[in-house]
Amino acid sequence: MTSLGLGQLQTGLLQLIKGRPTAVADSYLSEVARSEALVLLREIAASWRATSIQRTAPLTTAMLERRGYLGAELIALIRAPDLGPFHRDVRNRLFASAANHHDPLVAAVARFERALIGVAEGTLECAIAIEWPVDPYPVLNALMAGRELPATGPASHQVLVGPTVAGMFRVMPS
Amino acid sequence: MSRAPLDTFTPTTFARRPCLVGATFHPAESSALDAILPHIGALEVTPDSLVVSTEDVTLDTRALTTLRALAFDIDIVAHGIGLSIASHDDWWDGYLRCLDQLLDAVPVAWHSEHLGYTRVNGEFLGTMLPAPRTQEMLDLLVDRVRVLQARYELPFLLENVVGLLPDYPGAYSDASFLNSLVEATGCGLLLDVYNLRCDKANRGLEIGPFLDELQLDAVVELHVAGGVSYRGFTLDVHSRTPEAATLELAAEIAPRCPNLRLVTYELLDEAVATLGTTRIVQSLTATREVVIPKVASVSESNVTIGATRPDGTH
Numbered sequence: 331m332t333s334l335g336l337g338q339l340q341t342g343l344l345q346l347i348k349g350r351p352t353a354v355a356d357s358y359l360s361e362v363a364r365s366e367a368l369v370l371l372r373e374i375a376a377s378w379r380a381t382s383i384q385r386t387a388p389l390t391t392a393m394l395e396r397r398g399y400l401g402a403e404l405i406a407l408i409r410a411p412d413l414g415p416f417h418r419d420v421r422n423r424l425f426a427s428a429a430n431h432h433d434p435l436v437a438a439v440a441r442f443e444r445a446l447i448g449v450a451e452g453t454l455e456c457a458i459a460i461e462w463p464v465d466p467y468p469v470l471n472a473l474m475a476g477r478e479l480p481a482t483g484p485a486s487h488q489v490l491v492g493p494t495v496a497g498m499f500r501v502m503p504s
Numbered sequence: 505m506s507r508a509p510l511d512t513f514t515p516t517t518f519a520r521r522p523c524l525v526g527a528t529f530h531p532a533e534s535s536a537l538d539a540i541l542p543h544i545g546a547l548e549v550t551p552d553s554l555v556v557s558t559e560d561v562t563l564d565t566r567a568l569t570t571l572r573a574l575a576f577d578i579d580i581v582a583h584g585i586g587l588s589i590a591s592h593d594d595w596w597d598g599y600l601r602c603l604d605q606l607l608d609a610v611p612v613a614w615h616s617e618h619l620g621y622t623r624v625n626g627e628f629l630g631t632m633l634p635a636p637r638t639q640e641m642l643d644l645l646v647d648r649v650r651v652l653q654a655r656y657e658l659p660f661l662l663e664n665v666v667g668l669l670p671d672y673p674g675a676y677s678d679a680s681f682l683n684s685l686v687e688a689t690g691c692g693l694l695l696d697v698y699n700l701r702c703d704k705a706n707r708g709l710e711i712g713p714f715l716d717e718l719q720l721d722a723v724v725e726l727h728v729a730g731g732v733s734y735r736g737f738t739l740d741v742h743s744r745t746p747e748a749a750t751l752e753l754a755a756e757i758a759p760r761c762p763n764l765r766l767v768t769y770e771l772l773d774e775a776v777a778t779l780g781t782t783r784i785v786q787s788l789t790a791t792r793e794v795v796i797p798k799v800a801s802v803s804e805s806n807v808t809i810g811a812t813r814p815d816g817t818h
Contacts, residue, residue: 332672332673335640336592336636336638336640336641336644337592337593339592339636339672340591340592340621340624340625340633341592341624341625343624343629343633343669344624344625344627344629347629347630347631348627348630358670358672358673361670362669362670365669365670366735366736366737367668367669367670367706367737368669370668370734370735370737371631371668371669374631374739375629375630375631376630378630378631379630381774385774408630411627412627413628414558414628415552415585415586415622415628416555416558418556418558419558
C-alpha cells in the first residue's frame with residue numbers, strides 16, 4: 331500500500347526517470363522501477379533530446395554518431411539536472427561538451443558548427459580560426475550526405491569562420 | 505470569415521461561433537501554413553514553442569506578427585506545454601511570461617494546458633507525466649487554475665494527458681478528477697481523443713464509462729492526432745495522421761459536447777516535413793467531413809462556456 335505525499339511521489343518518479351536511486355522505499359515506486367513503461371519513458375526522453383540536437387546541431391550530432399559517442403552524450407543531456415526543454419539550451423550544452431571532446435575531429439566539427447551558427451545568429455562578431463586534424467571538406471561532405479566518414483590520413487587544416495568571411499568560412503591548409 | 509480587431513475582441517464572440525476545424529501553428533513551416541490556411545478556421549499556437557531567447561524568455565516577434573495578421577481571418581487559441589501546472593513545488597513561471605507576450609500581441613480566444621507536469625523540484629523531467637488523481641493534487645490544481653483565471657480574463661481549458669507508467673492509486677477516477685476541477689473552478693476541458701485511445705491501449709481505460717461519467721458540457725475543444733505503436737505501447741507522439749478510429753471516436757464524442765467549439769488536428773513541428781502538406785490537408789478535410797457534421801448546433805444558452813464559474817461570476 332502506498333501513501334506518498336505529492337512531493338515524495340513526484341520526486342521519486344523524477345529520480346527513477348533520471349536513473350538515480352530513490353530516496354524513499356514505497357510499493358508504488360518499486361512497481362514503477364520494475365515496469366517496462368519506465369524503460370520506455372527513458373527512451374522517449376532520450377529520443378526527444380536526440381531529435382532536438384539533430385535539428386539544431388546536425389553536423390555535430392552526426393559526427394558523434396559516426397564515432398560511437400552519441401549515446402553517452404544523450405545520457406549526459408538527459409541526466410543534466412539544470413537543462414530545460416528548449417532546443418537552443420540543449421544545443422549549447424551539446425556544443426559545450428563536444429567542442430572539448432577528446433576526439434579532435436569531434437571537437438573540430440562541434441567548434442565549426444557552433445561558429446557557423448554564431449555567424450547566422452549574429453552572436454559571433456569576430457572571425458575565429460578552428461584547427462582540424464584532417465581536410466574538412468571530405469568529412470563535411472560525408473556528414474551532410476549521411477555517408478560514412480572517409481578514410482583520410484592526418485592533414486592539419488585551419489578553418490576561418492566569421493561574419494566578414496565570404497561564404498561564412500574559409501579552409502586553409504596549415 | 506473576418507474577425508473584429510483586437511480592441512473589440514471578447515471571448516464570447518468566439519463562443520457564439522460554430523465548431524471549427526483547427527491545426528497546430530508551426531512557425532518554421534510557412535509553406536505548410538499557406539497550404540492549410542484555406543482548410544481551417546483556427547490555429548492553435550504553443551507560446552513556449554515561440555521562445556527565441558531562453559535567458560529572458562522572449563518570443564519570436566516575426567511569429568507574433570504573423571499570428572496577429574492571421575487573427576483577422578481565423579481564430580487563434582493558445583495551448584501550452586511548459587507550464588507544468590501539476591508540479592508539487594512550483595509551476596514554470598517562464599511560461600506565463602510567454603503567454604503574456606502572446607496575449608499582448610495577438611487576440612486569443614482561450615488558452616489551455618496539459619493536466620500534467622514536466623518539472624519536479626525545478627528540474628526538467630524530459631517528458632510529461634499526468635497529474636496523480638489525489639486530493640492533494642486536486643487542491644493544488646484548483647488554486648492554480650484560479651490564479652490563471654484571475655490573471656487572464658480568458659477561458660482556460662485543461663487537457664487529459666496520457667499515462668504510460670503504472671497508474672498511481674488515487675481517490676478519483678479519471679473522469680471524476682476532471683469533473684471536480686471543472687466544478688471547483690469553472691474551467692473548460694480539452695479532450696484529446698487520441699490520448700484516450702492511448703490510455704485504453706496502455707492502461708485499459710474504459711472510454712465508454714469514462715465519457716458517461718465525464719461532464720461533457722465542459723468540453724470546448726477536441727484534439728485528434730496520430731502516433732505510433734512501439735514495444736507494445738501506443739505512444740502519443742502526435743507525429744502521424746489521425747486513424748479512422750480516432751476520427752470515428754471524435755465523431756461519437758462531438759454530439760455529446762454541447763459547448764464544443766474546435767476540433768484541432770494536433771501535429772508535432774518535427775512531423776510536418778515528413779508528412780507533407782498533402783496528407784496534413786487530407787487529415788483536416790477528413791476531420792471536417794467526419795467530425796464536424798456530428799457537432800451539436802450552437803445555441804444562445806451556452807455562449808459563456810469556460811468564462812463562467814459555478815457561482816455565476818465571470
